Amino acid sequence: MHELAICQALISQVETIARQRSGQVRHVRVGIGPLSGVEPRLLEDAYPLACAGTCAEGSQLAIEAMNIRVRCRSCGAESEAAPNRLLCGACGDWHTDLLSGDELILLQVKLETQDDLVEAPNV
Amino acid sequence: MCETCGCSATQTSGKDAETVDVLGRLLDANDRTAAHNRDHFDSHGVVAFNLMSSPGAGKTALLEATIDALKADFRMGVIEGDLETDSDARRIRARGVPAVQITTGGACHLDARMVHDALHDLALSQLDIVFIENVGNLVCPASFDLGQHRNVVLLSATEGDDKPAKYPVMFRAADLVLLSKMDLAPVLDDFEPLRAEKAVRELANAAPVIPLSARKGFNLGPWEAWLRDEVARIRATQSATHEAREALHEHHHHHHQPAVA
Numbered sequence: 001m002h003e004l005a006i007c008q009a010l011i012s013q014v015e016t017i018a019r020q021r022s023g024q025v026r027h028v029r030v031g032i033g034p035l036s037g038v039e040p041r042l043l044e045d046a047y048p049l050a051c052a053g054t055c056a057e058g059s060q061l062a063i064e065a066m067n068i069r070v071r072c073r074s075c076g077a078e079s080e081a082a083p084n085r086l087l088c089g090a091c092g093d094w095h096t097d098l099l100s101g102d103e104l105i106l107l108q109v110k111l112e113t114q115d116d117l118v119e120a121p122n123v
Numbered sequence: 124m125c126e127t128c129g130c131s132a133t134q135t136s137g138k139d140a141e142t143v144d145v146l147g148r149l150l151d152a153n154d155r156t157a158a159h160n161r162d163h164f165d166s167h168g169v170v171a172f173n174l175m176s177s178p179g180a181g182k183t184a185l186l187e188a189t190i191d192a193l194k195a196d197f198r199m200g201v202i203e204g205d206l207e208t209d210s211d212a213r214r215i216r217a218r219g220v221p222a223v224q225i226t227t228g229g230a231c232h233l234d235a236r237m238v239h240d241a242l243h244d245l246a247l248s249q250l251d252i253v254f255i256e257n258v259g260n261l262v263c264p265a266s267f268d269l270g271q272h273r274n275v276v277l278l279s280a281t282e283g284d285d286k287p288a289k290y291p292v293m294f295r296a297a298d299l300v301l302l303s304k305m306d307l308a309p310v311l312d313d314f315e316p317l318r319a320e321k322a323v324r325e326l327a328n329a330a331p332v333i334p335l336s337a338r339k340g341f342n343l344g345p346w347e348a349w350l351r352d353e354v355a356r357i358r359a360t361q362s363a364t365h366e367a368r369e370a371l372h373e374h375h376h377h378h379h380q381p382a383v384a
Contacts, residue, residue, distance in 0.1 A: 002232050002263035010149050017143050026140070030149065037266040037292040070327065084288040086295075086327040096327045104149045104266070111141045 003042040006104070007050035014109055018055045023111030025056040033066040034083045035102040040065065068101030153267055156235035160242065160270025165364065167247040170357045171255060172350075173269055175293060176277035177286075178259030181303040181337055183211045185277065185346075186254055188337040190218045192347055197251040197354070202241045204233040204258045211256065221245060232263035235270055252354060261290040272357045273298040280304045280314045287322035295326045299333070299349055306336040 010030065018025050032040050040063045047061045068081045072088035073096060079089025083101075087094050148154060164171045174182045183203075190199055201222040203212040206229055215222035223241045225233060238255060245253065255271060257264040276297035278286050281304060287294035294300065300323055308314050320332040331349060335342040 002266055005230070005232075005234070006149055006266070009152055013145075013147055013149070013151065017145065021141055021143070023141055035292055035295065037262065084291040084322075085325050086291075087325060094324045094327050095329075098327070106145050106147045106149055109143045109145065111143065113139055113141050 003038060004046040004050060006038055007043060007046040010106060011050045011054055011056055013106055014056050015054055017109050018111055021111055021113065023113040025059040025109060026112050027060045027062060027108075027110035028056065028106070029062045029064060029108040031064045031066050031103045031105045031107050033101040033103040034068055035098070036104040038104055064107060066100055066103045069099040070096035071099055072096050150266065150268075153235045156239055157268035157270040160235055160239055161272070163239075163242060163247065164253065164270065164272070165361045167250070168358060168361055169247050169250050169253055170273075170354045171253045171269075171271040172273050172275055172353075173255045173257060173264075173271035174275050174277065175257045175261070175264050175297075176259060176279070176303075177261050177282060180259070180277040180279040180282065182256050182259070182277055183214055184337040185301070185303065186215060186256065187218055188340065188343060189254075189347070189350070190215070190220050192343060193252075193350070194219070196351075198249060199252045199254065200245050200247075200250045202233075202238060202245070202253060202255045204237070204256060206230075206258060221250075227258060231258060231260050232267050233257050233269055234267045238269045252350075261286065261293045265290075265293040265296050273353055275299045275301060277301045277303045278319060280308045280311055284314050284316070284319040285322065287319060287326060291326050294323055295328055297323070297328060297330045298353075299330050299346075301346060302332065302334040304336060304338075305334045306339040306341055308334075 014025055014028055032038055032043065043063065044061060051057045051059060068083060069078060070081045070086050070088065071078045072091060072093055074093040075088060075091045077088055077090035078099065081087060081089065086096055086098065088096055176182055186201060193199065199220050201215045201220060202225060203215065203222055204225045204227060205211055206227055209224040212222040212224035223244045225237050225241050227233065233255065255269055274296050276294060278300060280302065302316055302319055316334045323330060323332055333342065333345045335346055
């Protein structure tokens with residue numbers, strides 16, 4: 001299962017952000033498309049394991065499912081599609097370009113910053 | 124601005140909470156290493172092919188046949204990815220071609236870092252083509268760019284013609300689909316090459332679909348022709364990029380020449 005490897009890559013990005021802002025990670029939001037090759041459920045399972053011993057330990061993972069959308073090269077129509085039938089919803093042609101659905105992205109990190117840092121006088 | 128990934132991140136600060144919006148690819152680190160590998164191939168004029176399939180679809184047998192057929196025209200090298208054992212690498216070396224074994228120790232895919240490390244053991248300046256034989260798996264390898272120029276996906280006749288529909292991520296990434304072990308097709312009643320091709324098209328993939336058999340030497344011609352065409356095509360891009368860089372370098376150099384009175 002490559003979800004653990006992907007989770008570790010995610011945590012290392014999150015750690016960098018947390019380190020820059022000296023914060024404790026509370027929530028992490030990612031966007032996963034059905035054509036990314038990543039199974040959201042397996043990512044959820046792998047997340048606590050990848051977090052253990054990092055500044056993201058105990059944080060919550062939220063997964064935003066992205067829809068598959070294609071644009072037809074023949075008729076120009078945009079439509080939704082299934083992962084294994086990327087056909088134009090209007091004319092049925094297979095000559096389509098993927099508009100969305102293969103995302104594997106970090107969208108947002110919510111941090112709890114330390115009190116002393118927050119109360120420090122603004123520069 | 125986010126300093127991590129160069130994206131247009133914004134932040135909204137609360138009293139004791141901070142929300143950081145990012146838009147970074149999760150596999151950004153892998154992708155950067157993959158780009159580095161590709162630069163490495165390009166600067167040596169080497170064309171890299173990533174071979175993917177389920178276990179036992181005949182990747183190594185295909186490479187053996189390909190090495191025999193093209194040995195006179197190309198200098199080839201192979202990176203072998205396996206969970207355990209180096210038996211595939213030994214099979215390749217027996218054909219007189221350098222092979223580097225990556226033993227992933229249980230990992231289900233190769234990543235760009237593993238290929239990068241393997242490249243240190245391969246004399247790229249003495250090669251024209253590098254084949255990367257990925258770990259046998261139709262799922263995980265599809266998500267990891269290795270720095271290859273083209274993806275070749277094998278589908279053996281014994282697996283059934285519905286596999287492209289079952290593994291859309293893998294078959295969507297294919298630049299070429301090889302239907303392997305076609306010598307067995309007559310004894311199988313559930314493998315129809317046209318159905319396999321239709322399933323690839325339904326993934327909006329225009330990749331050529333070539334039926335062949337490496338062991339019986341059946342229909343290897345179109346595969347070899349495809350390889351020759353792609354090597355020529357990629358080489359043309361590599362030399363154009365190289366010339367552009369040289370020109371840039373000369374211009375730069377010229378610019379900094381001390382003025383002569």
